[in-house]
Amino acid sequence: MIEVGSPAPDFTANAYFPAENRVGKLSLHDFKGKWVILTFHPGDFTFVCATDLEAFQAYYDKFKANNAEVLAVSTDSVYSHKVWVETSPRVKGVKFPLVDDINKQISTAYGFLNTATGMTRRGTVIIDPDGIVQYISVFNDRLGKDVPHIYNAFINLKYLYEHPPTPTEFDIVSANKGEGHQVLHIRIPDSIGKL
Numbered sequence: 001m002i003e004v005g006s007p008a009p010d011f012t013a014n015a016y017f018p019a020e021n022r023v024g025k026l027s028l029h030d031f032k033g034k035w036v037i038l039t040f041h042p043g044d045f046t047f048v049c050a051t052d053l054e055a056f057q058a059y060y061d062k063f064k065a066n067n068a069e070v071l072a073v074s075t076d077s078v079y080s081h082k083v084w085v086e087t088s089p090r091v092k093g094v095k096f097p098l099v100d101d102i103n104k105q106i107s108t109a110y111g112f113l114n115t116a117t118g119m120t121r122r123g124t125v126i127i128d129p130d131g132i133v134q135y136i137s138v139f140n141d142r143l144g145k146d147v148p149h150i151y152n153a154f155i156n157l158k159y160l161y162e163h164p165p166t167p168t169e170f171d172i173v174s175a176n177k178g179e180g181h182q183v184l185h186i187r188i189p190d191s192i193g194k195l
């Protein structure tokens with residue numbers, strides 16, 4: 001499993017680009033300088049997965065407006081991705097790329113491959129513009145993603161990225177803060193014992 005703070009494993013794969021109705025190559029390093037939200041789902045034509053992609057599409061413009069790209073990854077082929085977009089009432093509005101991981105290399109590199117099923121585990125990875133992993137979640141396949149939470153985590157991570165710490169001063173985002181975060185400025189040693 002990858003860790004927060006580690007470089008995101010690079011990959012090159014086929015992808016279906018629904019907005020352009022085309023199949024092409026995509027590499028993670030193509031997005032250097034942008035945030036990348038990798039949303040892993042177990043399989044096309046499954047029930048929870050369709051709701052995940054629909055939920056990400058509802059926030060897609062907000063991600064894009066904040067210099068982020070969403071990439072959906074599963075162990076399905078681009079052909080499966082294309083037909084899923086064309087036939088699923090929930091997925092037909094998706095505009096972000098659907099990445100082909102039929103050889104399971106991406107899922108394996110990220111630690112998301114379920115070896116018992118051969119499918120990708122349900123989860124999310126947020127990668128910063130420097131290619132460093134900043135957020136990881138993996139959970140029960142029957143539990144859909146809380147995309148408002150993921151978006152808020154991304155916005156708060158973006159703020160922290162844009163306000164780097166020094167050894168004695170740094171900002172933190174307190175718990176339960178969504179978009180429009182409440183930032184607390186910490187100064188060492190003055191702030192110790194005051195929260």
